[in-house]
Amino acid sequence: xxxxxxxxxxxxxxxxxxxxxxxxxxxxxxxxxxxxxxxxxxxxxxxxxxxxxxxxxxxxxxxxxxxxxxxxxxxxxxxxxxxxxxxxxxxxxxxxxxxxxxxxxxxxxxxxx
Amino acid sequence: xxxxxxxxxxxxxxxxxxxxxxxxxxxxxxxxxxxxxxxxxxxxxxxxxxxxxxxxxxxxxxxxxxxxxxxxxxxxxxxxxxxxxxxxxxxxxxxxxxxxxxxxxxxxxx
Numbered sequence: 001x002x003x004x005x006x007x008x009x010x011x012x013x014x015x016x017x018x019x020x021x022x023x024x025x026x027x028x029x030x031x032x033x034x035x036x037x038x039x040x041x042x043x044x045x046x047x048x049x050x051x052x053x054x055x056x057x058x059x060x061x062x063x064x065x066x067x068x069x070x071x072x073x074x075x076x077x078x079x080x081x082x083x084x085x086x087x088x089x090x091x092x093x094x095x096x097x098x099x100x101x102x103x104x105x106x107x108x109x110x111x112x113x
Numbered sequence: 114x115x116x117x118x119x120x121x122x123x124x125x126x127x128x129x130x131x132x133x134x135x136x137x138x139x140x141x142x143x144x145x146x147x148x149x150x151x152x153x154x155x156x157x158x159x160x161x162x163x164x165x166x167x168x169x170x171x172x173x174x175x176x177x178x179x180x181x182x183x184x185x186x187x188x189x190x191x192x193x194x195x196x197x198x199x200x201x202x203x204x205x206x207x208x209x210x211x212x213x214x215x216x217x218x219x220x221x222x223x
Contacts, residue, residue, distance in 0.1 A: 006155075034211075043201065043215040044156075090155050101146055102203075102211060104155030 002027035006105030019078040023091030119214030142204030
């Protein structure tokens with residue numbers, strides 16, 4: 001069966017520090033991968049998506065970047081965090097050829113102080 | 114971009130009562146999804162709808178894909194305390210892009 005792992009679960013970082021959140025998927029190949037951000041009590045905002053290794057599409061210009069160094073690995077990064085980067089970050093995947101819905105990871109709660 | 118209007122934004126429900134929520138859009142979607150998110154967790158897929166008019170159940174949950182392909186509703190029957198959480202609708206368009214509604218926060222009085 002397919003599983004998605006996201007870490008860390010919580011993170012407190014000072015303003016100006018770098019960020020690296022990692023997401024990996026197991027049990028499938030060639031997945032579409034997504035990073036979402038959710039502000040407290042709000043809906044989900046798509047940040048990046050990837051349809052293959054090295055292929056990244058950005059939905060919202062911002063202080064963040066994404067990379068996909070391996071087929072089932074998706075990384076969200078920042079060189080210098082801002083206070084406004086605080087939020088709940090969710091990784092998700094879906095099968096490319098047969099659609100069975102988007103599956104989400106358990107999320108990372110990022111607090112920038 | 115495409116917008117999904119989800120209502121109500123929040124609701125209190127007496128345990129045992131039924132609850133309804135819906136999503137509407139000015140755009141057509143090919144697939145409708147309903148997710149539930151517990152506090153501090155990622156959303157979990159409850160029901161997926163693939164055809165206009167489709168009515169699908171998952172236990173006490175029932176969802177329908179509107180005939181116009183621009184709306185969907187989710188019903189929860191005989192609510193229980195563990196139904197608490199945020200419910201999101203999501204639509205997938207012809208370009209395979211997913212758009213989320215703003216969520217319905219369900220709070221149940223025990």
